[in-house]
Amino acid sequence: xxxxxxxxxxxxxxxxxxxxxxxxxxxxxxxxxxxxxxxxxxxxxxxxxxxxxxxxxxxxxxxxxxxxxxxxxxxxxxxxxxxxxxxxxxxxxxxxxxxxxxxxxxxxxxxxxxxxxxxxxxxxxxxxxxxxxxxxxxxxxxxxxxxxxxxxxxxxxxxxxxxxxxxxxxxxxxxxxxxxxxxxxxxxxxxxxxxxxxxxxxxxxxxxxxxxxxxxxxxxxxxxxxxxxxxxxxxxxxxxxxxxxxxxxxxxxxxxxxxxxxxxxxxxxxxxxxxxxxxxxxxxxxxxxxxxxxxxxxxxxxxxxxxxxxxxxxxxxxxxxxxxxxxxxxxxx
Numbered sequence: 001x002x003x004x005x006x007x008x009x010x011x012x013x014x015x016x017x018x019x020x021x022x023x024x025x026x027x028x029x030x031x032x033x034x035x036x037x038x039x040x041x042x043x044x045x046x047x048x049x050x051x052x053x054x055x056x057x058x059x060x061x062x063x064x065x066x067x068x069x070x071x072x073x074x075x076x077x078x079x080x081x082x083x084x085x086x087x088x089x090x091x092x093x094x095x096x097x098x099x100x101x102x103x104x105x106x107x108x109x110x111x112x113x114x115x116x117x118x119x120x121x122x123x124x125x126x127x128x129x130x131x132x133x134x135x136x137x138x139x140x141x142x143x144x145x146x147x148x149x150x151x152x153x154x155x156x157x158x159x160x161x162x163x164x165x166x167x168x169x170x171x172x173x174x175x176x177x178x179x180x181x182x183x184x185x186x187x188x189x190x191x192x193x194x195x196x197x198x199x200x201x202x203x204x205x206x207x208x209x210x211x212x213x214x215x216x217x218x219x220x221x222x223x224x225x226x227x228x229x230x231x232x233x234x235x236x237x238x239x240x241x242x243x244x245x246x247x248x249x250x251x252x253x254x255x256x257x258x259x260x261x262x263x264x265x266x267x268x269x270x271x272x273x274x275x276x277x278x279x280x281x282x283x284x285x286x287x288x289x290x291x292x293x294x295x296x297x298x299x300x301x302x303x304x305x306x307x308x309x310x311x312x313x314x315x316x317x318x319x320x321x322x323x324x325x326x327x328x329x330x331x332x333x
Contacts, residue, residue: 007088016302021088087154103157108185113155123151139173
């Protein structure tokens with residue numbers, strides 16, 4: 001079976017310069033985890049950045065940011081029969097074989113993998129009849145309009161005839177809505193294993209925390225000068241009386257004295273100054289958080305800098321930016 005992995009770049013969540021599929025959960029790369037469970041299947045990556053995937057044994061097709069559904073048109077001529085779509089910002093151990101078998105039995109145009117989410121309003125909400133046929137779909141509804149906990153989980157099985165329904169520049173949620181509204185057969189298959197979508201600071205921090213909580217262990221290699229509160233996943237950390245945890249993933253990071261980090265992800269090359277505080281946040285590769293700075297519920301992207309004693313709250317600081325004054329609920333993209 002051919003498995004298509006659309007791998008774009010989320011401009012609203014700029015942790016680093018590379019596509020989001022190279023992010024890590026518990027220091028485990030999402031893309032590598034996807035490939036591991038897809039052994040035995042032919043994998044085709046559709047991406048605007050094909051060079052990023054040259055070291056992997058996958059076929060790569062270039063896409064021009066046309067939309068999460070329209071990107072599939074790029075593989076129309078090389079698809080042979082029924083195929084699977086697995087979006088690249090999904091972290092789950094769910095294997096595709098059960099949904100393939102269900103799809104082959106029901107024979108719809110599309111079968112959607114669905115998951116019972118705690119916060120369904122973040123995603124595409126689905127309701128189905130007793131046979132599994134999707135009867136309603138609403139993308140990111142207001143919380144008071146949520147009619148189900150089941151959400152589209154970014155994994156689906158499709159027939160080649162779906163290409164006739166996809167125009168230029170269409171996202172997947174628009175395609176699903178189009179099919180359901182026109183009563184074209186779309187079915188759902190619910191899976192129970194854990195599932196995370198990595199598309200925002202809150203989602204990413206929650207995924208890392210929950211993943212470490214499931215393991216409930218302390219993983220550390222070459223860590224010095226740090227007070228640790230597990231569960232954590234740490235490698236090559238240098239500190240001077242710093243405090244890390246719980247729920248911290250970090251590698252190749254230099255920490256000043258008195259640094260406190262909780263419920264956060266810190267990428268390689270980051271430098272955290274004396275007495276800085278980081279909580280519920282993501283710090284990208286090579287970022288600098290200077291002395292006395294406070295970062296909470298925020299993203300500081302690759303190569304960016306937060307100045308001395310600056311406070312960053314509920315904000316997104318993109319790649320290679322500088323923040324030299326306090327910001328709150330702000331996006332610097």
